[in-house]
Amino acid sequence: VAEKTYLQAISDGLREEMRRDQRVFVIGEDVGVYGGAFKVTLGFQEEFGPWRVIDAPLAESAIIGACTGASIMGMRPVAEMQFADFISCGWDQLVTVAAKQRWRAGTPVPITVRLPSGGGFSGGPFHSQNPESSFAHIPGLKCVCPATPEDAKGLLASAIQDPSPVLYFEHKHLYRRIKGEVPDERITVPLGKARIHQEGGDLTVVTWAAMVYTAEEAAKELAGDDVSVEILDLRSIVPWDKQAVLESVRKTSKVLVLHEDTRTGGFGAEIAATIAEEAFEDLDAPVKRIAAPDTPVPFSPPLEKAFIPQVADVAAGLRELAEY
Amino acid sequence: VAIAREAEPVGSLSEVRQAGLDREDLLTVYRNLLVTRGVEERGHILYRQGKIPGSFYTGRGNEAASVGVATAMGPDDVGTPLHRDMGVHIVRGVEPWRIFAQYMGRSDGPTKGRDGNVHMADSRLGLIAMVSHLPAMLPVATGCALAFRIRGERRVAVGWFGEGASARGDAHESMTLAGTRRLPVVFVCDNNQWAYSTPTHLEYATEHVADRAEAYGFEGVVVDGTDVLAVYREAKRALERAREGGGPTLLECLTLRMEGHAVHDDAFYVPKPLFEEWAKNDPIERFRTWLRENADLDDDQEDEIAADVKKLLNESLRRAEESPLPEPADLHEGVYASPEDLDTPHHK
Numbered sequence: 230v231a232e233k234t235y236l237q238a239i240s241d242g243l244r245e246e247m248r249r250d251q252r253v254f255v256i257g258e259d260v261g262v263y264g265g266a267f268k269v270t271l272g273f274q275e276e277f278g279p280w281r282v283i284d285a286p287l288a289e290s291a292i293i294g295a296c297t298g299a300s301i302m303g304m305r306p307v308a309e310m311q312f313a314d315f316i317s318c319g320w321d322q323l324v325t326v327a328a329k330q331r332w333r334a335g336t337p338v339p340i341t342v343r344l345p346s347g348g349g350f351s352g353g354p355f356h357s358q359n360p361e362s363s364f365a366h367i368p369g370l371k372c373v374c375p376a377t378p379e380d381a382k383g384l385l386a387s388a389i390q391d392p393s394p395v396l397y398f399e400h401k402h403l404y405r406r407i408k409g410e411v412p413d414e415r416i417t418v419p420l421g422k423a424r425i426h427q428e429g430g431d432l433t434v435v436t437w438a439a440m441v442y443t444a445e446e447a448a449k450e451l452a453g454d455d456v457s458v459e460i461l462d463l464r465s466i467v468p469w470d471k472q473a474v475l476e477s478v479r480k481t482s483k484v485l486v487l488h489e490d491t492r493t494g495g496f497g498a499e500i501a502a503t504i505a506e507e508a509f510e511d512l513d514a515p516v517k518r519i520a521a522p523d524t525p526v527p528f529s530p531p532l533e534k535a536f537i538p539q540v541a542d543v544a545a546g547l548r549e550l551a552e553y
Numbered sequence: 554v555a556i557a558r559e560a561e562p563v564g565s566l567s568e569v570r571q572a573g574l575d576r577e578d579l580l581t582v583y584r585n586l587l588v589t590r591g592v593e594e595r596g597h598i599l600y601r602q603g604k605i606p607g608s609f610y611t612g613r614g615n616e617a618a619s620v621g622v623a624t625a626m627g628p629d630d631v632g633t634p635l636h637r638d639m640g641v642h643i644v645r646g647v648e649p650w651r652i653f654a655q656y657m658g659r660s661d662g663p664t665k666g667r668d669g670n671v672h673m674a675d676s677r678l679g680l681i682a683m684v685s686h687l688p689a690m691l692p693v694a695t696g697c698a699l700a701f702r703i704r705g706e707r708r709v710a711v712g713w714f715g716e717g718a719s720a721r722g723d724a725h726e727s728m729t730l731a732g733t734r735r736l737p738v739v740f741v742c743d744n745n746q747w748a749y750s751t752p753t754h755l756e757y758a759t760e761h762v763a764d765r766a767e768a769y770g771f772e773g774v775v776v777d778g779t780d781v782l783a784v785y786r787e788a789k790r791a792l793e794r795a796r797e798g799g800g801p802t803l804l805e806c807l808t809l810r811m812e813g814h815a816v817h818d819d820a821f822y823v824p825k826p827l828f829e830e831w832a833k834n835d836p837i838e839r840f841r842t843w844l845r846e847n848a849d850l851d852d853d854q855e856d857e858i859a860a861d862v863k864k865l866l867n868e869s870l871r872r873a874e875e876s877p878l879p880e881p882a883d884l885h886e887g888v889y890a891s892p893e894d895l896d897t898p899h900h901k
Contacts, residue, residue, distance in 0.1 A: 254703060280703045286733060291726035294692020295699050298710070301681060302631070302700035321723070325686045326693060333668045334682035337890035368888045392890035 233411040235378045236404040239343075240269045242382035243307065245415050246389045247277055250305060253389055256283040256292055257309030257343075266311045267345055267404060289318035296340040297327045297394075305389055306340050313346035313398060314358045327394040328369030341388045341395050347439055347489055348537055349402035353528035359438075359490040359521075361398050365467045365499070371395045371420060372467040376441040378409040380464055383418030391420065400438045407442070421468030425477075429459035432550055433477040435500055436487040437463040440538065444487055447543035456551045466496045474500060475508050482513035483550045489537055492520035514553035519546045557763035557773035557805065563782035566847045572786045574624075576848055580858065582624055582781060583844060586837045587862045589616045589640040592649050595866050596656050600816055604874075605656045607669045612637030614779070614811035615743055617836030620644055621784025622711060622741055622804070625792055631679040631697050632711035633690035636671040637743050637810070641713075645678040649866060653873030666879035688714035691727040691740065698731065698738035698795075709737045709795040716805075717748020719762045728801070732769035735800035739791045740766075742803065743778070745810035750822045766803035778806030779836040782843070808836075 233241065247253045254277075255270055261284035264271030274282040285292045289310060296306035310316050316323070319342075327338045348357030361372050373388055373395055375381040381399065388395035426441050427448065434444040441462045448458035461477050463469050478484050484504060486497035501516040519538050527533050563569060569579065593611040600609040612619060619640030626632065626645075634641035642652065647663070655662030655673045663673040664682065674680035681697075683690050694712025701708040714724055719742060731738050742762045746753050759765065766773030776787045784806055791802035809831035813820040844850035887894075 256699075283699075283734075286726070286729050288726035288729055290723050291692045291695060291730040294689065294723065294727065295696030295730060298681070298693040298696020298698070299700040299703070300696075301676070301693070302697045304700045304703065306696075321686055321689055322692060325684050326689055329684070330682070331890040331894065332887045333664055333672070334674060334676070335664075335887070335894075336674075336676050336681065337894045339890070339895065371889070392892050392895050 230410050230412050232408050233378045234405050235381050235407045236267065236269060238378035238382040238411045239385060239399055240271070241411070242385040243269065244273065244276070246386055247273070247281065249415065252303060252305040253307060254281040254283065254304060255307045255309065256285050256296065258285055258287055258311050260284060260309050265309060267401065269309070269343070289315050290322050293319040293322035293340075293342060294326065296342070297322060297330070297338050300338050300340045301336055307389060308340065308342045310342060310344050312356050313344035313360055314355045316342070316344060316360060323364070323370065323394065324367050328367050331393065332369060337392045338394050339392045341385075341397055344396055344398045345401045346398045347400040347402050348526050348533060349439070351528055351530060351533060352526070354525040357526040359398070359488070361396070361466055362490055362494060362496040364396050365496050369393065370467065371465065372398065373420060373465040374398045374400070374437040375464060376403070376426070376438050376462050378407060378411045379416070380418050380424065382411055383416040384420070384464060386415060386417045387420055390417070395420070398438065402439050418464065420465045421470055422464065423470035423473035424462045424464055426460040426462045427458070429457035429481070431456045431458065431481055431483070432547055433459045433461060433481045433484040434487055434547070435461045435463065435474055435477075435484060437466065438489065440487045440489050443538060443540055443543055446540040447547055450540070450544040451547050451551065454548070454551070456547070458547060469500070471503060474504065478504055478508045479511045482511055483553065484512070485517045485519060485543070485546055485550055487519045487538060487543060489521060491523050492518060493523050495520050514550050517546055517550055519543055555760040555764060556767050557761045557775050560774055560776040560783055560787050562777060562780050563786055569782055572782070572789055574785065579844060579848055580854075582620060582785075583840060584858050584862060585620045585624070585640060585643050586616050586781065586840060587858065588649060588865065589620060589643045590837060591862055591866045592643070592652055593639055595870060596653065597816065599653065599656060606658050609656070609816040610636040610670050611812055612639050614808045614831065614836070615745060615806070616640050617781035617840065618743055618778035618784050618806035618808055621781040622788040622806075625785050625788035626711060627709070627792070629679070630709045630711065630792065631681065633681045633683060633694045633713060634674070635683050635687065635690070635713045635715065635743065637715070637745065638713055639671065642674070642680065645675070645680055647675050647678060648869070650869035650872040653870055654876040657873060658878065659873060659876035660879045661873070661876035687718035688721060688724050690714070691723050695727040695731045695736060695738050698736035699734070701737050702734065707796050709739060709792050711739045711741055713741045713743060715748065716742055716744040716746070716753060716762050717751065717756055720756055728765070728769040728803070731801045732771055735798070737795035738801045739788065739795055740801060740803045741788070742805040743808065744805050745808045747810050747814070747820070747823060749814040749818070761805055763803045763805035771801045771803065773803040773805065775805045775807060778808035779834040779839055781836060781840050
């Protein structure tokens, strides 16, 4: 067990899968010689060679489509989108081909697409998005959103070995900011199993990725008011751990659904609707949602701060719920 | 100005033997052409009888192109045939009764009623099922070739696309990736001159689609898609080049789509003289004449093959009509793959 950054944990997890499984290869823009825009694959080409760490042309559709073909031929490809935003250029290959192939034609497509996502560093409209809910809506794709270094490593191993296409959303703002203990040996974390980030009895926050830490900070502000907040980190939104959410809701009776993606049609809406359908009688307050407003992600710091849910926003939301 | 090489027609039997086909093979090719057209003609009747839901597509006029390429493929090669490429399924060994079952949305079709018409493939035969978004299968074929290259296998992937779909980015992206990495892939363009109602001069500004190949760093070849032997020869050359590490080829098979885009379309926009001209080049008639002139095909043998194909189609239809409709309760099965699903010849 050693202290690792979230970024290092992803890198370690990927390297380990490549060492133990010859079928795993990496393809993406600048992943080889340069080591990836965020240096996740730094040193990989030296270790695994240019045919397992493949510098691709700037062609997201070809990258994802090639992963699909290679996976059907028995490989376990890992594609890197330089930024999650660029997945729009590969949408068709993911949604039209990869997602439907098993159901339609009986041909599984075991690919992993790594998606550096999220804002908080003035990346602007095209380098900051959290597009997970768009893909959560597509039957056949799985969506993973780790928050801790340990999960980043364990969920990546599970994603690579999963027989379905998995979108692995790695939050850029956590890369070097978040450190945690990560076992040195190979670990796997099952998809669809939530993690209780912090136990509490009065309010539940259901969230994932970077917002786990925003919720944690906000919860600290309420500790003085003697309100204890349970924070549930979903880890993956397809599949998502409905049981864990409903259990926590039954315990606290008040729930805040929090995400960094925009509000309308965000995955929080699905969670809120499910709680309303299946735990209505257990609620002591309406389900509350906090999410980014329905605008593109802005560039300038004051605008971006107004866009991404801040600790103060979440603390205010929690207070409202507590007082309801 | 044409840049691609324009392939010569095939002449003598000895030339064909050199390309790797003996007389028995030639008769198999002829039979496969008849089965290909027969399946689609019978399918058309089924459609008119109201037994096929949705729409119905054929590859009439493209039989030689699809059979020719598939005949040249090796047993371990793979491909992503499209809706004009029924011949590929036939050559690879998909049984016609399963195709009829697919047309009718029955549970014995390769997609068990989950997808329709020619959106099907038998992965055990090295084929991957197409999607409607053309040419989305080209990046997939390129990825198959990438896997072969990574593992150092002497296998080739064949990716089909139409001249209409050549406009979309997937064609450019996959040819760029395949060209830069010299991957063992053959891009086959079924150029039937019409993308639904759009003629070629509104689809691309070069003389041939295959002229683009040079820009991607590999050879482009244009072949008469109604000449099954010329298609075979050129496909074989391209496949062997890829197998030997020589990289991709863009093989353009020039034909005319002899029917509408789909069964609802009477193709009023195609000039009548064009149909009349290309009807003279009917690929099956052309090959039959060649066999009679060059390979001693006589009336008896011709009748024997025709009767054999007719029997196969009749039995296939009967068997397909006995196939049950899919169970609605099974709708949810297999949206996500299970680890057991990966226990296939390809995924191991």
